[in-house]
Amino acid sequence: MASRAPITRTVAVPSKPPAIVGVCRRILSEIEAYGFDQEDLFAVHLAIEEAFINAIKHGNKMDANKEVKIDYSVNPDKIEIFMTDLGDGFDPNSVPDPRRGENLYKTEGRGLLLMRSYMDVIEFNNQGNRVRMVRYKEKPRLTETHRKA
Amino acid sequence: MAPIKPRISVEYAENATIVILTDERILEEKDIQALQESIMSVIEQVEQINLILDFRNVRALSSAVLGLLIRVSKKIYERDGQLRLCNINSRIYEIFKITRLTKIFDIYKDRESAIEGLPAED
Numbered sequence: 001m002a003s004r005a006p007i008t009r010t011v012a013v014p015s016k017p018p019a020i021v022g023v024c025r026r027i028l029s030e031i032e033a034y035g036f037d038q039e040d041l042f043a044v045h046l047a048i049e050e051a052f053i054n055a056i057k058h059g060n061k062m063d064a065n066k067e068v069k070i071d072y073s074v075n076p077d078k079i080e081i082f083m084t085d086l087g088d089g090f091d092p093n094s095v096p097d098p099r100r101g102e103n104l105y106k107t108e109g110r111g112l113l114l115m116r117s118y119m120d121v122i123e124f125n126n127q128g129n130r131v132r133m134v135r136y137k138e139k140p141r142l143t144e145t146h147r148k149a
Numbered sequence: 150m151a152p153i154k155p156r157i158s159v160e161y162a163e164n165a166t167i168v169i170l171t172d173e174r175i176l177e178e179k180d181i182q183a184l185q186e187s188i189m190s191v192i193e194q195v196e197q198i199n200l201i202l203d204f205r206n207v208r209a210l211s212s213a214v215l216g217l218l219i220r221v222s223k224k225i226y227e228r229d230g231q232l233r234l235c236n237i238n239s240r241i242y243e244i245f246k247i248t249r250l251t252k253i254f255d256i257y258k259d260r261e262s263a264i265e266g267l268p269a270e271d
Contacts, residue, residue: 017178042209042240049176049211099249105223107216110248114212117247 004034006075012067015056024048027072031079036137043118044079047133050111051083059085059129078120078136089128156184159191164267165199165233166191167260174209185217189224197271198230201263205236215250222254230270231255235263 007030013019027048028041036044052068060066071082098109116122121134160167168191175181192198202218218234225232235257237245245251257263 021177039240045209046211046244053178053211053213104249104253105219107219108212110212110215113248114244 008073011070015060015066020052030074047115047119050115054111055085059087081133084130087129092124157187164269165201165264167201169203170207175214176211181213199267199270200232202234203236233263235260
């Protein structure tokens with residue numbers, strides 16, 4: 001098979017939940033074309049949906065005039081996605097663990113846990129309004145920094 | 150306006166009301182809201198419902214659906230009913246495991262095992 005050239009794209013998405021559907025579909029078809037399997041597609045789909053909902057709800061406060069910027073790149077080894085909102089940001093370490101105690105019965109607060117579980121790398125910028133998500137096709141040994149990110 | 154899609158179908162067994170989630174992907178807030186309204190209206194039709202939620206069609210869901218399930222379970226338990234989930238595929242089950250919701254939901258392999266041992270509905 002001829003090797004495919006890496007893809008790099010930037011998309012600006014309005015802060016409306018349905019707006020991510022087409023973007024997500026395109027990204028998934030691109031990674032599928034690179035040989036990512038159904039497990040990868042499921043994981044990336046879930047992470048994009050959760051990150052986008054966080055960005056429009058907590059970042060852009062559902063302001064339809066504000067956009068979420070998505071920069072992504074795909075190559076035969078990995079997909080890397082940056083998602084940036086126009087909010088003040090947050091401290092990801094301040095998010096309560098939804099698996100503990102009474103949090104288990106809360107109706108919100110599981111998105112970040114799922115993003116961390118399904119992507120190999122989740123990192124935020126200092127301001128907390130941009131997340132970097134990476135999923136590798138073949139799993140590398142992750143460093144301790146990545147595990148804690 | 151977009152047509153309203155069917156979100157659930159309802160079947161009745163001797164001691165249980167079975168709600169089958171008909172959508173393959175339950176991701177959008179609007180859809181989740183519609184789904185919640187449909188399920189809540191089923192719960193309100195029986196005083197003490199034994200509700201089985203059948204996930205046989207579901208291939209993808211978001212964390213907002215987990216929130217919906219918790220609201221549904223609270224409503225059922227307030228009314229002294231029972232909630233059981235069944236036919237959850239392995240990928241979706243993984244989401245329940247990661248979030249540890251396997252601790253608070255009764256999850257069964259299939260509909261037959263979910264129905265077993267339920268008391269009569271009032």
